[in-house]
Amino acid sequence: MSKIKPVRNGTRKDTIIRKAAALFRKKGFVATSMREIADNIGVEASSLYNHIGSKSELLQSICFQVANAFNQQLEEVEQMETPTAKKLESLIRFHIRMMLDNFDEVYVANHEWKQLGEPFLSNFLAQRKQYESRLVELVTTGIRKKELKNIHPHVAVLSILSAVRGLEFWQRHKKEPERPELENNLVNYLLHGITR
Amino acid sequence: MSKIKPVRNGTRKDTIIRKAAALFRKKGFVATSMREIADNIGVEASSLYNHIGSKSELLQSICFQVANAFNQQLEEVEQMETPTAKKLESLIRFHIRMMLDNFDEVYVANHEWKQLGEPFLSNFLAQRKQYESRLVELVTTGIRKKELKNIHPHVAVLSILSAVRGLEFWQRHKKEPERPELENNLVNYLLHGITR
DNA sequence: CCTACCGATCGGTAGG
DNA sequence: CCTACCGATCGGTAGG
Numbered sequence: 001m002s003k004i005k006p007v008r009n010g011t012r013k014d015t016i017i018r019k020a021a022a023l024f025r026k027k028g029f030v031a032t033s034m035r036e037i038a039d040n041i042g043v044e045a046s047s048l049y050n051h052i053g054s055k056s057e058l059l060q061s062i063c064f065q066v067a068n069a070f071n072q073q074l075e076e077v078e079q080m081e082t083p084t085a086k087k088l089e090s091l092i093r094f095h096i097r098m099m100l101d102n103f104d105e106v107y108v109a110n111h112e113w114k115q116l117g118e119p120f121l122s123n124f125l126a127q128r129k130q131y132e133s134r135l136v137e138l139v140t141t142g143i144r145k146k147e148l149k150n151i152h153p154h155v156a157v158l159s160i161l162s163a164v165r166g167l168e169f170w171q172r173h174k175k176e177p178e179r180p181e182l183e184n185n186l187v188n189y190l191l192h193g194i195t196r
Numbered sequence: 197m198s199k200i201k202p203v204r205n206g207t208r209k210d211t212i213i214r215k216a217a218a219l220f221r222k223k224g225f226v227a228t229s230m231r232e233i234a235d236n237i238g239v240e241a242s243s244l245y246n247h248i249g250s251k252s253e254l255l256q257s258i259c260f261q262v263a264n265a266f267n268q269q270l271e272e273v274e275q276m277e278t279p280t281a282k283k284l285e286s287l288i289r290f291h292i293r294m295m296l297d298n299f300d301e302v303y304v305a306n307h308e309w310k311q312l313g314e315p316f317l318s319n320f321l322a323q324r325k326q327y328e329s330r331l332v333e334l335v336t337t338g339i340r341k342k343e344l345k346n347i348h349p350h351v352a353v354l355s356i357l358s359a360v361r362g363l364e365f366w367q368r369h370k371k372e373p374e375r376p377e378l379e380n381n382l383v384n385y386l387l388h389g390i391t392r
Numbered sequence: 393c394c395t396a397c398c399g400a401t402c403g404g405t406a407g408g
Numbered sequence: 409c410c411t412a413c414c415g416a417t418c419g420g421t422a423g424g
């Protein structure tokens with residue numbers, strides 16, 4: 001009768017959010033029902049509401065947790081005393097690691113933010129826009145200091161962010177470059193077009 | 197009493213598919229109801245079923261129409277008698293043009309294919325996998341012929357496809373490089389890392 | 393944490 | 409092309 005409870009890190013709420021992220025990634029936010037999340041955990045749907053407020057709240061938690069992680073890292077990198085190319089490399093490596101280590105959450109933040117309700121949607125978009133602007137600023141400074149080639153900064157930033165995001169597809173090619181090698185290959189490809 | 201019917205190109209079915217693509221892009225496939233599509237056209241939801249079979253059929257039409265366009269272009273490029281870099285450039289430019297000229301459809305094919313039911317889902321994924329393989333083959337050949345730098349082909353292909361896809365975000369930066377310049381900037385950035 | 397249940401909305405059909 | 413309508417499923421609540 002007594003069941004062994006697997007010792008998980010984090011609260012019950014964290015478990016719910018993690019399972020939700022996995023399902024939101026696989027099926028999409030709208031297509032995932034609270035009953036599915038509950039089934040996956042082993043409780044009834046109504047029980048979820050003892051730990052969370054609503055379905056939307058789950059999506060909000062996931063999206064802003066990811067946004068916060070990226071903002072925090074950018075903050076740190078901006079204050080580093082290194083050449084621009086090194087800063088860019090740090091950021092690219094962080095993006096790669098986030099994508100591979102927190103796949104579900106990052107994927108959901110990238111794909112399902114549209115389903116955020118207001119005022120969260122506007123907040124999220126503003127944060128993302130600001131994040132891009134700061135990257136553009138970084139590249140622009142690098143160009144002015146002659147540390148980077150004279151490429152259009154927006155084009156460079158968008159290409160970098162998109163290419164890193166493309167790691168989403170990497171699961172299908174798992175055997176290919178092992179992780180450190182993949183990281184180095186991608187960094188190399190993305191920087192070689194921009195580093196002087 | 198008599199209303200002037202705007203002369204649209206294509207049948208009523210085409211109109212429905214176009215409106216559906218626009219809504220699927222803005223809100224997502226699952227979050228878009230047939231009633232919304234109908235409202236947008238100016239009829240009742242039930243009237244749509246005189247022209248289409250089901251909601252899923254709309255998504256199928258959009259996804260496979262996009263897939264066919266890309267496959268057809270790849271076919272043509274593969275048969276060109278030009279250096280590999282030129283072939284790659286042609287394909288990149290085609291991707292850019294498809295993204296900008298058929299934004300809704302390409303966006304939906306890229307983001308909502310998960311909502312395809314079987315056997316369409318498997319078919320779509322197989323086609324996309326094959327498309328990538330043929331691009332990898334192209335790059336590999338280019339490397340063997342010493343026309344391209346010795347970069348990991350999968351990494352290059354994924355980066356290129358992802359960067360081009362990143363044009364999705366370009367609408368937010370509209371004033372920036374005008375279209376031909378944008379195209380050239382991106383092609384230049386993506387190829388300069390790979391062209392010898 | 394569960395049982396029982398609600399109002400809303402969904403995709404789709406019948407019939408004209 | 410419309411009115412009328414159906415069964416299913418949804419997010420969420422009451423009450424214990």
